[in-house]
Amino acid sequence: MPELPEVETVKNVLNKIVTNKTIKSIDVYRDLTIEGDKNEFVSSLTGETFLNVSRIGKYLIFHLTNDKVIISHLRMEGKYYEYQESERDSKYAKVVFHFIDKTKLCYDDSRAFGLMKLSTESEYQKEEMIKKLGPEPFDINDVSSIIKKVKKSNKPIKTTLLDQTLITGLGNIYVDETLYASKIHPLTPANKINKDEWESIINNAKEILSIAIEMGGSTIKSYHPGKDIDGNFQTRIKVYGRSGEICPTCGHTFRFIKVGGRGTTFCPLCQLKKGAPINIGLTGKIASGKSVALNIFKELGAATISSDEIVKDLYQKKEIASLIEKNLHLKFKGNVVDKEQLRNHLLINIKDKKKLEKLIHPLVEEEIKNFLSKEANPIRVVEVPLLFESKVDHYFDTIVVIDIDQKIQKERLKKRNPQSAIYLEEINKTNKIDENKNKATYLINNDNDLASFKKEIKSIFTEAKDRIS
Ligand SMILES: [Zn+2]
Structure with a gap:
């Protein structure tokens, strides 16, 4: 998914492509890509000329003659490609702007999650999707208003930063990078982040985003900012997507967890959990x-628990005893697991040890999960x-x-x-x-x-x- 630096790159590319181009006609191949009335979108924009393109968060804002504005969000896979009229449309073209100079702009979107909306110069900043966005890190000089806003929130800092209403412009890659640079654990509750740490977050975000913008964003997996254009920030990524690699700061291994459903990589030592x-x-x-x-x-x-204790308890259960009996083809004397008998069995049937582990490990894991979720x-x-x-x-x-x-x-x-x-x-x-x-x-x-x-x-x-x- 393109993030702020990639969208900034797309904006710069688009400014070179569309400025002063006059729309001759528009083809909409997928109605749902247009938010609002498709026919109005087409009729209102035909004949207008693009003046320039700006950006708010990850939204591209196309400014046209007669105060017309198009708000565009690329979401997962949205891309803009420029072609000559004689060339074919791009493979997943959803909207095509034909220009009077015999070139065209294809909005390509293989996942079809992106959207476009017609608006006006006086209205677009009041549109719900734009209005709710928080300031970009570049526009934050004083963190006290942020601290005030999250005072009652114990949501993880990662989730808080991804939610664009507090601060806009940080997606998955840049949140991981920012938190690593700031030495803050992604699960730290937002209201446990102190003033110094917020300042560190904002300053690091500014620096990381600036470097990324300078490098044209990142080219991650299938995302390219434009035709024949690749970003290079991926070479500077320190932690995102690097789980299992060694942290250059402390020598420990980066770890991968899910925070609010999003894959998250961090250093468990440099970013010790707080809260x-x-x-x-x-x-x-x-x-x-x-x-x-x-x-x-x-x-x-x-509060303590040991997996040996868990196993001991499991062995006292009748259903566990019969499960082991069935899988290891043995018969315990009582209704519970006879540890002595099991040990002797495993001494002779070495391969059954793996079998037993396969049965027991998931049950132990379940108990550990239970303990961690319920313990006060x-x-x-x-x-x-x-x-x-x-x-x-x-x-x-x-x-x-x-x-x-x-x-x-x-x-x-x-x-x-x-x-x-x-x-x-x-x-x-x-x-x-x-x-x-x-x-x-x-x-x-x-x-x-x-x-x-x-x-x-x-x-x-x-x-x-x-x-x-
Ligand atoms: Zn480290």
């Missing part, structure tokens, strides 16, 4: 101290040993990974379960902690004594508390 709730995902290798850490979080006042405590910690492998990391805005030296890990495991200590290397291979360390918001070390471990957990908890206040 409740803070959802912390806790993970680490076997015997790294996950459960100890979870208990410390609980003592400090967080603003700080929630969920311990998930296979946080990355089971792909639940995206539920958390803060990820704590506990790191441990393998020798120390082995010693601790020996005390707990001498048998599994023998297979430690194999066990370590089954989780992907090492390759996902860079996804951690906090990577803490548990090689030392309990007191220093506690101290690290406490500082994470305190920071989370600061972030919601």
Whole structure:
């Protein structure tokens, strides 16, 4: 979808194409593209001459003789192409302006979401679609009126910026870029953004939009500002569409989430979430101290849950027991899952482990989702040993990974379960902690004594508390 810089580029191209061209006739191939009466649109504009084209937000405003105005919005795929009369119309032409100089302007729209509306010089700024637009970042020098307007809104800042009534001109690409540059988490409630942060948002938006306009906008996927014209801003995009890539500022991995249905990429460390709730995902290798850490979080006042506990509860359910029996072809002695029996079964039937995971993981994920959506405590910690492998990391805005030296890990495991200590290397291979360390918001070390471990957990908890206040 074209955004402000792309529309600005289209405006500049159109000014070169249409200025001083007189309309001989108009073909409308799709009535719905014209808002209002199609016949009036055609009869009123025929014979008029284009004077120039301006832009308000993402609306193109064509100014013609006799005070006539056309308001045009490109929406998803709208484009304007200039042709000679002897050439064919563009493939998805919806409206064609034929000029007396034997050229024509095709409005092309493969998705047909774009619209055009006839208006006048005195009326067009009063049209509902134009009237409701907020100022562009370029026109904002004082953020106090913005702060006033969002005082009661706890909608995410991303949604607030995309809604063009507060500030106009920032679409998906430029909101992601602006929030990254401003170090603000896209889910931060609008009323939690302070004055300095609003100033940072406006200044970064101005700078990013200016650079994008200078570069002719972005050519993203199928969008081109005009025939043979490509924007180049995509080469300057730092975060949009780059999930999984490494943040050049801090070295962590960019993450992808949906905010109000819109794909959003951000750096979970540079853009730490502010405002409740803070959802912390806790993970680490076997015997790294996950459960100890979870208990410390609980003592400090967080709401906690562990996926091991969830599984334990699931195993107590009759329907889960019979589901496992059916899929793994075994029969438990009672109505619940016999853990001992299951463990022994898996020792012999190694392939069934994957089968079991496939059954259990979605159920655990469901429980985690439930917990996060219903829990009243603003700080929630969920311990998930296979946080990355089971792909639940995206539920958390803060990820704590506990790191441990393998020798120390082995010693601790020996005390707990001498048998599994023998297979430690194999066990370590089954989780992907090492390759996902860079996804951690906090990577803490548990090689030392309990007191220093506690101290690290406490500082994470305190920071989370600061972030919601
Ligand atoms: Zn970063």
